[in-house]
Amino acid sequence: MKNDLIERYIYALVKRLPEKKKEDISNELRGLIDDMLLERCGDLTPTGHDVRVVLTELGNPYELAEKYSGNGKNCLIGAPYYSTYKFVLKIVLICVVCGITCAEILSGIFSPSGVWYFAVGGFISAIFVSSFQAFAFVTLLFAFFYHKDIKINTYGGVDSLPPVPKKNEKISRAGSIIGICFSVVFLIVFLFAPQIFCVIISGQNLVIPILNAEVLRECWYILVMFALAGIVREIIRLIEGRYNFKVMLTTAIANTFSIVLAICWLLNTNIMSNEFLSWIPDVFSDTPQFIISIFNNFQLFLLVVILFAILIDTVETVVRYIKSR
Numbered sequence: 475m476k477n478d479l480i481e482r483y484i485y486a487l488v489k490r491l492p493e494k495k496k497e498d499i500s501n502e503l504r505g506l507i508d509d510m511l512l513e514r515c516g517d518l519t520p521t522g523h524d525v526r527v528v529l530t531e532l533g534n535p536y537e538l539a540e541k542y543s544g545n546g547k548n549c550l551i552g553a554p555y556y557s558t559y560k561f562v563l564k565i566v567l568i569c570v571v572c573g574i575t576c577a578e579i580l581s582g583i584f585s586p587s588g589v590w591y592f593a594v595g596g597f598i599s600a601i602f603v604s605s606f607q608a609f610a611f612v613t614l615l616f617a618f619f620y621h622k623d624i625k626i627n628t629y630g631g632v633d634s635l636p637p638v639p640k641k642n643e644k645i646s647r648a649g650s651i652i653g654i655c656f657s658v659v660f661l662i663v664f665l666f667a668p669q670i671f672c673v674i675i676s677g678q679n680l681v682i683p684i685l686n687a688e689v690l691r692e693c694w695y696i697l698v699m700f701a702l703a704g705i706v707r708e709i710i711r712l713i714e715g716r717y718n719f720k721v722m723l724t725t726a727i728a729n730t731f732s733i734v735l736a737i738c739w740l741l742n743t744n745i746m747s748n749e750f751l752s753w754i755p756d757v758f759s760d761t762p763q764f765i766i767s768i769f770n771n772f773q774l775f776l777l778v779v780i781l782f783a784i785l786i787d788t789v790e791t792v793v794r795y796i797k798s799r
Contacts, residue, residue: 555619570658573662654708683747693743
């Protein structure tokens with residue numbers, strides 16, 4: 475039986491299951507629902523009331539999804555968060571390991587320590603500490619959602635199920651994953667390997683760092699909070715899967731917080747290295763003046779770029795939410 479309410483129920487149940495399982499489980503559910511309607515109505519055509527009764531008997535689709543995915547016995551993080559938690563945790567840990575690895579390799583290239591076993595020890599330590607911190611953050615975030623009963627997907631009966639989103643209402647899963655990766659890589663690069671931003675003068679065998687690593691590490695807490703705000707925003711988008719009020723509100727709050735952090739960071743710290751600033755006239759002697767001006771005012775330039783990107787993201791989210799209503 476083809477029914478909008480049935481389709482909404484099935485979509486709510488299978489939307490976060492693995493792709494290879496969705497079709498089989500959808501067909502299984504349709505068959506089960508058809509059998510229940512046949513048993514209830516016999517030869518009569520099922521009414522909307524009959525459909526609601528049958529779907530209510532089946533229960534909460536978000537909790538039923540956890541049974542299909544085999545994740546129903548967890549107590550720290552339970553339905554409907556656990557499957558998304560595992561997925562996000564994998565993304566974050568992969569980003570951390572790959573990011574730290576690249577950062578350490580580049581650090582070794584631009585700032586060789588000279589003692590290989592110190593470099594290897596530092597790499598292993600960085601991987602362990604960063605992975606543990608990432609695991610702790612993601613776990614605590616989802617545990618907070620679960621134990622504080624913060625509803626991401628609420629279920630108040632079959633009539634409360636949202637409609638299947640249209641194509642222009644869906645949030646790209648790949649886009650959310652890229653957003654999480656960007657936040658993790660941003661944090662790793664600025665905290666662990668700022669020396670990769672440098673100018674290499676081959677004729678003089680000279681490497682000039684552009685950023686002041688000490689200053690960046692002194693304001694580590696701002697960088698961490700900035701990255702976490704982006705990660706939380708993308709996690710909510712990943713969970714919801716569509717532009718709605720929760721996504722719009724979360725985006726507005728996270729982006730406002732990010733703007734405040736960016737202003738505090740870039741207006742109150744001198745992230746450019748003094749060595750580079752003193753070398754600008756020599757390094758860019760044959761470069762147009764506007765490029766020299768950008769480097770002389772790099773903090774303001776970076777702030778404008780960040781604010782512009784955040785503003786675009788906020789406006790796009792609000793517009794897409796309005797269109798989806």
